[in-house]
Amino acid sequence: MIKFFRKIRHKLLTENKFSKYLLYATGEIILVVIGILIALQINNWNEVEKQEKEAQTFVIRLSEEVSQNIEVTNREILREQEQVEKTKSLLEMFSWSQDKITSREIDSLLFAIMSSNSIDLKKGTLEEGLNTGQVSLIPNSELKKKLYGLPAFFEEIMRLEILESEDINDNMVPYMYDHMNFKNMDNAFSEFSKNLKPSKFKTIENRELLNSLKFENLIDNRFYNTNKSLENYKELLEELKTINELLSETKLD
Numbered sequence: 001m002i003k004f005f006r007k008i009r010h011k012l013l014t015e016n017k018f019s020k021y022l023l024y025a026t027g028e029i030i031l032v033v034i035g036i037l038i039a040l041q042i043n044n045w046n047e048v049e050k051q052e053k054e055a056q057t058f059v060i061r062l063s064e065e066v067s068q069n070i071e072v073t074n075r076e077i078l079r080e081q082e083q084v085e086k087t088k089s090l091l092e093m094f095s096w097s098q099d100k101i102t103s104r105e106i107d108s109l110l111f112a113i114m115s116s117n118s119i120d121l122k123k124g125t126l127e128e129g130l131n132t133g134q135v136s137l138i139p140n141s142e143l144k145k146k147l148y149g150l151p152a153f154f155e156e157i158m159r160l161e162i163l164e165s166e167d168i169n170d171n172m173v174p175y176m177y178d179h180m181n182f183k184n185m186d187n188a189f190s191e192f193s194k195n196l197k198p199s200k201f202k203t204i205e206n207r208e209l210l211n212s213l214k215f216e217n218l219i220d221n222r223f224y225n226t227n228k229s230l231e232n233y234k235e236l237l238e239e240l241k242t243i244n245e246l247l248s249e250t251k252l253d
Helices: 002-014 018-093 103-113 123-131 141-179 181-189 206-211 213-249
Strands: none
Touching: 018 103, 018 123, 018 213, 103 181, 103 206, 103 213, 123 141, 141 213, 206 213
16 A cells, blocks of 8 residues: 555656645645544543443442441441440449349440450452542542542541540550459350359459449440440441442443
Protein backbone atom coordinates (compact mmCIF):
# COMPACT_ATOMS: atom_id res chain seq x y z
CA MET A 1 0.00 0.00 0.00
CA ILE A 2 2.82 2.43 0.89
CA LYS A 3 4.55 1.54 -2.41
CA PHE A 4 1.30 2.33 -4.26
CA PHE A 5 1.09 5.83 -2.69
CA ARG A 6 4.73 6.50 -3.56
CA LYS A 7 4.06 5.72 -7.22
CA ILE A 8 1.16 8.17 -7.27
CA ARG A 9 3.28 10.91 -5.71
CA HIS A 10 6.12 10.26 -8.16
CA LYS A 11 3.75 10.37 -11.15
CA LEU A 12 2.22 13.68 -10.05
CA LEU A 13 5.64 15.28 -9.55
CA THR A 14 7.05 14.04 -12.87
CA GLU A 15 3.94 15.36 -14.69
CA ASN A 16 4.48 18.76 -13.04
CA LYS A 17 1.08 18.68 -11.37
CA PHE A 18 2.27 20.29 -8.14
CA SER A 19 -1.15 21.55 -6.96
CA LYS A 20 -2.64 18.11 -7.35
CA TYR A 21 0.37 16.70 -5.50
CA LEU A 22 -0.23 19.05 -2.54
CA LEU A 23 -3.89 18.10 -2.47
CA TYR A 24 -2.98 14.44 -2.55
CA ALA A 25 -0.32 14.86 0.15
CA THR A 26 -2.81 16.68 2.37
CA GLY A 27 -5.30 13.89 1.90
CA GLU A 28 -2.64 11.33 2.73
CA ILE A 29 -1.79 13.19 5.95
CA ILE A 30 -5.47 13.31 6.88
CA LEU A 31 -5.76 9.57 6.32
CA VAL A 32 -2.71 8.97 8.54
CA VAL A 33 -4.19 11.18 11.28
CA ILE A 34 -7.53 9.40 11.04
CA GLY A 35 -5.73 6.08 11.29
CA ILE A 36 -3.89 7.24 14.40
CA LEU A 37 -7.12 8.51 15.98
CA ILE A 38 -8.88 5.23 15.27
CA ALA A 39 -5.99 3.31 16.79
CA LEU A 40 -6.07 5.53 19.88
CA GLN A 41 -9.82 5.09 20.20
CA ILE A 42 -9.52 1.32 19.93
CA ASN A 43 -6.80 1.43 22.58
CA ASN A 44 -9.07 3.55 24.80
CA TRP A 45 -11.93 1.09 24.34
CA ASN A 46 -9.65 -1.77 25.27
CA GLU A 47 -8.41 0.11 28.33
CA VAL A 48 -11.97 0.93 29.46
CA GLU A 49 -12.99 -2.70 28.99
CA LYS A 50 -9.98 -3.80 31.02
CA GLN A 51 -10.82 -1.36 33.83
CA GLU A 52 -14.44 -2.50 33.88
CA LYS A 53 -13.37 -6.13 34.21
CA GLU A 54 -11.01 -5.20 37.03
CA ALA A 55 -13.77 -3.25 38.75
CA GLN A 56 -16.19 -6.16 38.40
CA THR A 57 -13.65 -8.56 39.90
CA PHE A 58 -13.01 -6.10 42.74
CA VAL A 59 -16.75 -5.72 43.43
CA ILE A 60 -17.13 -9.51 43.72
CA ARG A 61 -14.14 -9.81 46.08
CA LEU A 62 -15.28 -6.86 48.17
CA SER A 63 -18.79 -8.29 48.46
CA GLU A 64 -17.30 -11.50 49.87
CA GLU A 65 -15.25 -9.51 52.40
CA VAL A 66 -18.25 -7.42 53.47
CA SER A 67 -20.35 -10.59 53.90
CA GLN A 68 -17.66 -12.01 56.20
CA ASN A 69 -17.66 -8.78 58.22
CA ILE A 70 -21.44 -8.95 58.57
CA GLU A 71 -21.11 -12.42 60.11
CA VAL A 72 -18.32 -11.25 62.44
CA THR A 73 -20.34 -8.20 63.53
CA ASN A 74 -23.44 -10.31 64.20
CA ARG A 75 -21.42 -12.56 66.51
CA GLU A 76 -19.93 -9.56 68.31
CA ILE A 77 -23.39 -8.05 68.81
CA LEU A 78 -24.59 -11.27 70.50
CA ARG A 79 -21.54 -11.27 72.77
CA GLU A 80 -22.00 -7.61 73.64
CA GLN A 81 -25.71 -8.10 74.34
CA GLU A 82 -24.82 -10.86 76.80
CA GLN A 83 -22.42 -8.55 78.63
CA VAL A 84 -25.01 -5.78 78.75
CA GLU A 85 -27.50 -8.15 80.39
CA LYS A 86 -24.95 -9.43 82.90
CA THR A 87 -23.79 -5.95 83.93
CA LYS A 88 -27.44 -4.94 84.28
CA SER A 89 -28.12 -7.98 86.47
CA LEU A 90 -25.16 -7.14 88.70
CA LEU A 91 -26.26 -3.52 89.03
CA GLU A 92 -29.74 -4.63 90.07
CA MET A 93 -28.23 -6.68 92.91
CA PHE A 94 -27.20 -3.47 94.69
CA SER A 95 -30.84 -2.92 95.59
CA TRP A 96 -31.51 -6.52 96.66
CA SER A 97 -31.34 -8.00 100.12
CA GLN A 98 -28.00 -9.80 100.43
CA ASP A 99 -29.56 -12.94 101.81
CA LYS A 100 -31.11 -13.47 98.37
CA ILE A 101 -27.69 -13.40 96.66
CA THR A 102 -24.86 -15.90 96.68
CA SER A 103 -21.16 -15.17 96.21
CA ARG A 104 -21.16 -17.68 93.35
CA GLU A 105 -23.74 -15.60 91.46
CA ILE A 106 -21.57 -12.51 91.78
CA ASP A 107 -18.48 -14.44 90.71
CA SER A 108 -20.32 -15.76 87.67
CA LEU A 109 -21.37 -12.28 86.54
CA LEU A 110 -17.96 -10.76 87.18
CA PHE A 111 -16.23 -13.54 85.26
CA ALA A 112 -18.38 -12.67 82.23
CA ILE A 113 -18.09 -8.88 82.30
CA MET A 114 -14.40 -8.43 83.10
CA SER A 115 -13.32 -9.31 79.57
CA SER A 116 -13.31 -6.69 76.83
CA ASN A 117 -14.52 -7.45 73.33
CA SER A 118 -12.67 -6.79 70.10
CA ILE A 119 -14.14 -7.25 66.63
CA ASP A 120 -11.90 -8.87 64.01
CA LEU A 121 -12.90 -7.09 60.79
CA LYS A 122 -11.48 -8.05 57.40
CA LYS A 123 -10.02 -5.01 55.61
CA GLY A 124 -7.56 -6.32 53.01
CA THR A 125 -9.72 -6.03 49.88
CA LEU A 126 -11.08 -2.61 50.82
CA GLU A 127 -7.62 -1.23 51.60
CA GLU A 128 -6.30 -2.63 48.32
CA GLY A 129 -9.15 -0.98 46.41
CA LEU A 130 -8.55 2.37 48.08
CA ASN A 131 -4.78 2.24 47.57
CA THR A 132 -4.90 1.14 43.91
CA GLY A 133 -7.82 3.33 42.86
CA GLN A 134 -10.15 0.41 42.12
CA VAL A 135 -12.86 1.98 44.28
CA SER A 136 -12.89 5.01 41.95
CA LEU A 137 -13.78 2.71 39.01
CA ILE A 138 -17.11 1.77 40.61
CA PRO A 139 -19.90 3.69 38.81
CA ASN A 140 -22.25 3.88 41.83
CA SER A 141 -21.47 7.21 43.53
CA GLU A 142 -23.38 6.35 46.73
CA LEU A 143 -21.43 3.11 47.08
CA LYS A 144 -18.12 4.88 46.50
CA LYS A 145 -18.95 7.46 49.16
CA LYS A 146 -19.69 4.76 51.73
CA LEU A 147 -16.54 2.81 50.86
CA TYR A 148 -14.38 5.91 51.23
CA GLY A 149 -15.95 6.53 54.65
CA LEU A 150 -15.70 2.94 55.94
CA PRO A 151 -12.08 3.13 57.21
CA ALA A 152 -13.02 6.03 59.50
CA PHE A 153 -15.93 3.93 60.78
CA PHE A 154 -13.54 1.07 61.53
CA GLU A 155 -11.14 3.44 63.31
CA GLU A 156 -13.91 4.75 65.58
CA ILE A 157 -14.93 1.20 66.50
CA MET A 158 -11.31 0.36 67.34
CA ARG A 159 -10.86 3.57 69.36
CA LEU A 160 -13.83 2.76 71.59
CA GLU A 161 -12.70 -0.85 72.01
CA ILE A 162 -9.32 0.40 73.23
CA LEU A 163 -10.97 2.79 75.69
CA GLU A 164 -13.15 -0.02 77.03
CA SER A 165 -10.16 -2.34 77.42
CA GLU A 166 -8.17 0.38 79.20
CA ASP A 167 -11.02 1.01 81.62
CA ILE A 168 -11.15 -2.68 82.55
CA ASN A 169 -7.39 -3.12 82.90
CA ASP A 170 -6.61 0.22 84.55
CA ASN A 171 -9.61 0.56 86.87
CA MET A 172 -11.67 -2.55 87.37
CA VAL A 173 -9.02 -5.26 87.48
CA PRO A 174 -6.76 -3.49 90.04
CA TYR A 175 -9.75 -2.99 92.33
CA MET A 176 -10.84 -6.62 92.00
CA TYR A 177 -7.36 -7.91 92.90
CA ASP A 178 -7.96 -6.66 96.44
CA HIS A 179 -11.63 -7.57 96.72
CA MET A 180 -12.12 -11.03 95.25
CA ASN A 181 -10.48 -14.42 94.96
CA PHE A 182 -9.52 -14.91 91.30
CA LYS A 183 -8.42 -18.51 91.76
CA ASN A 184 -11.73 -19.58 93.23
CA MET A 185 -13.57 -17.76 90.46
CA ASP A 186 -11.44 -19.47 87.80
CA ASN A 187 -11.91 -22.78 89.56
CA ALA A 188 -15.66 -22.40 89.25
CA PHE A 189 -16.04 -20.90 85.78
CA SER A 190 -12.82 -21.04 83.78
CA GLU A 191 -12.30 -23.49 80.92
CA PHE A 192 -9.11 -24.52 82.74
CA SER A 193 -10.89 -25.29 86.01
CA LYS A 194 -10.05 -29.01 85.87
CA ASN A 195 -6.39 -28.08 86.43
CA LEU A 196 -7.09 -25.96 89.50
CA LYS A 197 -7.63 -26.61 93.17
CA PRO A 198 -9.46 -24.19 95.49
CA SER A 199 -7.45 -21.32 96.91
CA LYS A 200 -5.94 -21.87 100.36
CA PHE A 201 -6.78 -18.30 101.29
CA LYS A 202 -9.92 -17.37 103.11
CA THR A 203 -12.82 -16.92 100.76
CA ILE A 204 -13.73 -13.28 100.33
CA GLU A 205 -17.35 -12.47 100.94
CA ASN A 206 -18.23 -11.02 97.54
CA ARG A 207 -21.61 -9.79 98.71
CA GLU A 208 -19.79 -7.06 100.63
CA LEU A 209 -18.91 -5.57 97.25
CA LEU A 210 -22.55 -4.57 96.91
CA ASN A 211 -22.02 -2.08 99.75
CA SER A 212 -19.19 -0.32 97.91
CA LEU A 213 -19.88 2.86 95.98
CA LYS A 214 -16.65 2.43 94.02
CA PHE A 215 -17.66 -1.06 92.96
CA GLU A 216 -21.06 0.21 91.85
CA ASN A 217 -19.37 2.95 89.83
CA LEU A 218 -17.06 0.41 88.17
CA ILE A 219 -19.97 -1.83 87.19
CA ASP A 220 -22.05 1.11 86.05
CA ASN A 221 -19.17 2.21 83.84
CA ARG A 222 -19.03 -1.28 82.35
CA PHE A 223 -22.77 -1.09 81.75
CA TYR A 224 -22.41 2.24 79.95
CA ASN A 225 -19.41 1.13 77.87
CA THR A 226 -20.98 -2.17 76.80
CA ASN A 227 -24.16 -0.40 75.76
CA LYS A 228 -22.14 2.13 73.80
CA SER A 229 -20.18 -0.63 72.07
CA LEU A 230 -23.41 -2.46 71.29
CA GLU A 231 -24.81 0.67 69.63
CA ASN A 232 -21.65 1.05 67.56
CA TYR A 233 -21.69 -2.59 66.43
CA LYS A 234 -25.35 -2.33 65.45
CA GLU A 235 -24.65 0.85 63.49
CA LEU A 236 -21.71 -0.86 61.79
CA LEU A 237 -23.90 -3.84 60.92
CA GLU A 238 -26.48 -1.61 59.21
CA GLU A 239 -23.75 0.19 57.27
CA LEU A 240 -22.24 -3.11 56.11
CA LYS A 241 -25.65 -4.42 55.06
CA THR A 242 -26.31 -1.27 53.03
CA ILE A 243 -22.91 -1.54 51.34
CA ASN A 244 -23.52 -5.20 50.55
CA GLU A 245 -26.88 -4.36 48.96
CA LEU A 246 -25.26 -1.64 46.84
CA LEU A 247 -22.53 -4.06 45.79
CA SER A 248 -25.16 -6.59 44.75
CA GLU A 249 -26.98 -3.95 42.73
CA THR A 250 -23.81 -2.77 40.97
CA LYS A 251 -23.77 -4.19 37.46
CA LEU A 252 -20.87 -3.41 35.17
CA ASP A 253 -21.45 -4.20 31.48
